[in-house]
Amino acid sequence: MELLPQLLINGVIFGSLLAIPAIGFTAIFAVLRFPNFSVASHATIGAFAGYAANVWLGLPTVPALLFAFTTAAAVGCISDEIALKPLRPYGALTAAIASIALTIVLENMVRLGFGNDLRGYNLPLMRDWRMYGVRVGPQQLQNLILALMIMTIVFLALKFTRTGKAMRAVADNPELAELKGIDPTFVGRLTVFFGMGLVGAGGMLLGLGTSIDPLTGFRFILPIFAAAVVGGLGSIPGSVIGAMVIGIGEELSILVLSATYKSAVGFFAIVIVLIFRPRGILGERKF
């Protein structure tokens, strides 16, 4: 039990990293009304774009992160326009399944270009700080701060900017939004841009602590989806809470069960949450 505070901190750090792509996934779900599983490949694309910026161009973390954001956002928009948009009228599941096919295509495009080798960012690594018997990594802390900053920006933008409000309006009632002069196609594109951008940035943040390969994004898709569902699909604060539940839940699971069942415990958490709140913690409130 002396591990408890440490595990909590580990969980919060993991959860906050998970929250970024989960927000992107949720925003796209809220506005376009389908689970876009191609977040897996976009996280990978973001991670590789960040890698290219960092290792090839020698950029530090934050500019590399912006590069990751932009690249994933652009790829997201283009691939959505070509592959998914024409299928959306045929229902959420058709679009969702097409997005899995899209993931296979994009992941292998990354593989085609970069091969399967593991790659690491060119960033100095520091030992963890120890305080009061718990340890926190400076890098993890930096990632946590970046994640919190991104989240704050997202919330402020949604709450106070004209475009943010337009996004929420489309998420809430797309037909009515159109009647108020909001172009839902434009808002859809914008959401894909920012959503996939966040996913890409999240992919890079997650990759910073590990190494990246074409499967990087695929490893996150289950926790991302789980976080979005636990929080309440379509609710952005919910996705952050969901990410925390999954992050902390997985880390704490080590106290009770063999570490080999880590993700299973995450799923037990989901089942328990859903038994008591069948529509997720915050319910399906949009934003």
Added chain:
Amino acid sequence: MIFSAEEITGGYSRADQILKGVTISADLGETVAILGPNGAGKSTFLKAVMGLLPRVEGTIYFDGRRIDGLRPKQVVEHGIGFVPQENNVFPSLSIHENLEIGGYLTSDTQRRIEEIFDCFPLLAKRRAEAARALSGGQRQILAMAITMVHASRMLLLDEPSAGLAPKAAGELFETIRQIAGCSIAVILVEQNALAALKTCDRAYILSAGSNHITGTGTELANDPNIRETFLGGRKY
């Protein structure tokens, strides 16, 4: 006449032409009712005006300019607003935010919102609450208020009284009369024919996608033949 639609035909798909030649006009400060049996194309006509139908033929003039073939956004920019029958508010946005979205394309949104809050103290009082907290009648009022933020010249209402209790419906028609008083053209589609005829200046009765009878509200309300055929031969 600031608004005139001539011989409108169209529908949701090529095979399904609901409108087969509808002609309707309206002027500022006037309330016009569109009545008729189910499937006559009343609501479809409103959607045609708003640019929500894929194919529309015929001409629509507003303030001397053609607005047929425009996208909804461009129609809204002419100061025209549409209140759908259902799902006409943004439930998870606050009332204030609902009105802000109403003024998405309007320049002096904040001023107009304050004016509307003056008109509807109920909304002003609950401006921070989410719209889903409102009751059915209040929601209809909000829906009209949202539209009024940008619809400075013409308001299209699709069955505003549907599902409302007589008292709430009465209040609603009162509001509509007030709105028309501020030199806005109001076109409303109604099932509640008698109440609509009492409220409106002129009325059109559509049948099977084209004009059937036109006249003033009182004329039509008092014509026994019309009562018999179109209003179900009923009296209050």
Added chain:
Amino acid sequence: MSKLILIAKDLYREYYGVQALTGASLQVEEGTITGLIGPNGAGKTTMFNCLTGVVPAEKGTIVFNGTNVTGWRPERICSIGMVRTFQIARGFPSLTVLETLLLHGDRQPGESVIRSLVSQKSWTAREQELEARAHKIATRLKLDHLLSNMSSDLSGGQKKLLEIGRALMGNPKLVLLDEPAAGVNPTLVGEIAERILELRGSGINFLVIDHDLELIARICNVVTVMAHGTHLTTGSYEEVTSDPRVQDAYLGLAA
């Protein structure tokens, strides 16, 4: 006083954070059409939901045709003869009109997994009976030319008629109609009223929610008024509409 077919007593139910029913009571007499009116938000639809088991009441009892059905699941309540329609016609988009009617038939051996797998013979006879009945009902409701259309392709008024049709397929004792006239043009409302009166003649009881007072006045023997989640008054149409409380809360005549 003749036999009471439905007795609902002191129902409580919260709905989306709002206390929709606060001790509401209701009775339906055998051989009548009972109207249920009241302002928006009075809890009328929630009352229907509780009666049919869709949203179980938190407190209170419901006795239908002598059986205590409190807490029963919707399909069980339906199976003993209380069926309902919905305010916004809830169609089954992937069922044809005929299938929608057949679906609502009572006693369907073909819905048993074993029978549907093992022996087609065991259910075809019943299916044919139901088909014949569906044709009859469709003809009566003037939907017979639409039987092979998808139910989602019907117009609003036709959907309302189909709602009534499907309520009849189950050989009900009591039909709960939720706003049968809403969104229907006056001519068709007249027709719907005729059908309802006709059906009462054949021994079916009705409980009707509607804001169309003309319709209520025309078909209902008894009218119950609800307000704020509870029972306000009951009586004949004239009695309740002349009640000042009803005028104030519902009709808006007092102002």
Added chain:
Amino acid sequence: MSILNRRLFLGASAAALAAPSLLGAQTMPIKLGSLTPLTGVGGTYGPSMRDAISGVINQVNEAGGLLGREVVLVSEDTQTSPEAAVRAARKLIDVDGVAAILGTWASSVTTAVAPLAWESRTMLMCVSGADSITQLPHQGFICRTQPNAELQINTAGEFMLREGATQLAWIGRQTPFAELSIHVLEKIAAENDFGMDSLIYEADKTTYRSEVDQILRSNPDFILLGGYAADTVVLLRDLWQAGYEGQIVGPAYAVNPSVLDTLPKDVTEGVFTWEGAPAVESAAYANVQQILGVEDVDPYSAQTYDHANLSILAMAAGEGTTGDTIQSNLRLISQGDGALVDNAVDGLAMLSGGINYSGASGPCDFDDIGDIVGTQFVFKLISNGVASVHSRT
């Protein structure tokens, strides 16, 4: 099934098998199959394994081919999935009619493909370490160049003893060797009165911070890693960040050059690796270096280089082009008193005098069930991001 039908099937099968061999015995190229993981979890390893095989075949063809015929590589991807691998293997066996399938990596893939191989009398050479593989009833159609798990772990355990360990720990992912590894280390610890702690983690996680916290509670001074490259990268980072000061030893396939490249030098400083000693000094090793164009050859690529050489030489020795030829001549050319050769081109030239192939991964001698024997191990110490030889067994 009636006798008639059965005869029909047998007849059809005989015809199907006979037709191509009669038709093209003299002109058709000889096909070898490579079945490595090009995508999926094993994707880090598969591509260079395949390239090593392809390099050998090119060299043989340039030197005039095998038995006067061209050798062709047919390469398929296991996708690191037994399900996909089985379909790929069937294609190699039934469509291409390869004599041997080389380079299966994951133990589950090898086990899945194995029955197809022995039933169709196709040789299967793998780099999988699970002990159970060679215990299958494979009639000599399986051999592996990877030392079996028990041997590997024992060697590593003894190494830790020599380096002065007193408190052992094993941390790795769930593989066919995980429990065996723990079992072997526990035995060693018990014999020497050491402490020993172990933790099996779930693969494909992005952080192992909590797992590291857990395993460090027993204050180990020597940790043995049991993962593959993708998770080992994460784990090494997390161990370093947690301030772990003790020693680490990891399998060379997990702490491979790409991992060293990926991680900051501080993190891998002082980490030991061990592997079945590739003959680094040998010409074979230099040959692989040249084929792949890399300085450090990973143990798997070295092994598949040997797979290709062994199967080509065995076919030449038996003057046949089938799996049977390889099966019955493998040991003839890989062990014994013949002249030592380190590549197929030389071996083909010297074949008549008897040869003993010794390749890039070691001497390549096999026991009766196809396990490699006499493997020498080499331990390397990583310093400044480069692994250099520390000791050998």
Added chain:
Amino acid sequence: MLSYFLANLTFAGIYALLALGLNVIWGMAGMINLGLAGFFALGAYASSIATVYLEFPIVLGVSLGVMVAATAGGVLSQLSLNLRGDYLAIVTLGFGELIRLIATNETWLTNGSDGISGVPGPFRSSLTPLAFNAVACALVISTVLVAWFISERIRKAPFGRALRAIRDDEMAAAVAGKPVRLYKIQAFAIGSALLGLAGAAYAHFNSYVAPDIFRPLLTIYIFFALTAGGTGNTLGAVFGAVLVIALLEGTRFIEPFFESLSGVQAASIREIVIGATLIFVMRFRPKGIFAERPPRPLGTSD
């Protein structure tokens, strides 16, 4: 070549069984099941354990596999009755992963990641590989025919109609007197039984089961098959399965056209082609190649 063809026809048959199972659960009753691989694994493991460790005859093993999968399906759907759409998706997805984790870690039962080898195939020891493939192919195809028959029976019976009604609108179906929970559990169990049957067939054909076989990619392929073929359509399910196998296998033969590329690049191009083809099929036949149509009425009067 013939042997390869027969083997792939067998795989296509196994995929078709999976697609038919999914069609009952998702196509007919509208419940998303992303845990296909888990039910497939249950059938495969149950039958393997029974025939290898307990030395049951194959028929008994297969029946056990079917029963275990059906029971698990029934229990899982019972537990998640209140969940709809995407929420059910994540629970079933989790279930699939849980089964794989159990198969990996509970070595005493499943032999861990080593897997269970030597699962007996019908007459395998006395036949040549080609003849065995032919036998297996014939057996699997007849099983598919049985599963087809079952699916069509369900679809045409009032039970199938009730399932479609539940898929469209649960509440309205309940008010129509349908025991929604019971029907959903039954549909899930029947579908899971088919999934388990596919798993058992796979185990006995392949003679080996291991956790790695049951990765989520398999589930994805089956969803591709059903979506491309036509959700809710029995013929579509089978056709889609054949299409997916044809695509998976057919793309092997494009590699020679990319001579200059490395193995990884060729492999990735192959997967790009697979993914892109599916997107194209969906783009041009969004409701599947064979769209769902309501069954014809028995017809007393028309």
